[in-house]
Amino acid sequence: MADPSDKPVADFSDVQSGSSSTAPGTPAAKPQSYTVKSGDSLSKIAKHVYGDADKWHAIFEANRDKIKNPDLIHPGQVLDLPPNT
């Protein structure tokens, strides 16, 4: 009979999270960054972070020194995430 303690424990170490509010007073200058993963695109990151894929422009503009071509980002690249406006 299998020991219940052998049951694999769920691993949540790679959970990514974010938050924002319509209320004023939210510290706006919270520095945020994002590490590009395989399969990511700027619009995919924008959708994940801001809930709006069209905000990829804002990420691109904030990272002009790191991104020459917005269609070409590399896994492991650390991008600055501008505050959601």
Next chain:
Amino acid sequence: MRQLRSHRMLGRGAVLGVALIALGACSKKADETTIQSSGNVAPAAFQVADVQLGKGIGADKRVANTTDTFAPTDTIYASVHTTGTAQNATVAAHWTYQDGQTVNDQTETISPTADAYTEFHISKPSGWPAGKYTLHVMVNGQEVQTKDFTVNK
């Protein structure tokens, strides 16, 4: 005699008239009190009105597609609707798995002047383990609401 009676009646009428005027004055005063008290409204207490879960969020920080069932690859969004005003209130989301494990903790400090929506989202690139999860919403360190949800394989 007749004159005396008419004087008495006149006296009763005067008493009744004074009483009616006094009653009118009282009711007028009561109305004024009501207006005064409603014109002096205290700031609304800050509280959580509603918490919604879903797979998407709008620019207004409200959940677009509300659901309590998710797929392993979904980003899970929670929108906390608060009413009232506050200065530097903390709204926190504490996400837990069915075995009690903490999945994630997030805190937003807000100073709302009216109704506000605060969103929290979590994702897991390697996929959520199937099972039951709970979102605990805390305001200034006190748990105010919980939401259960399920991740199906």
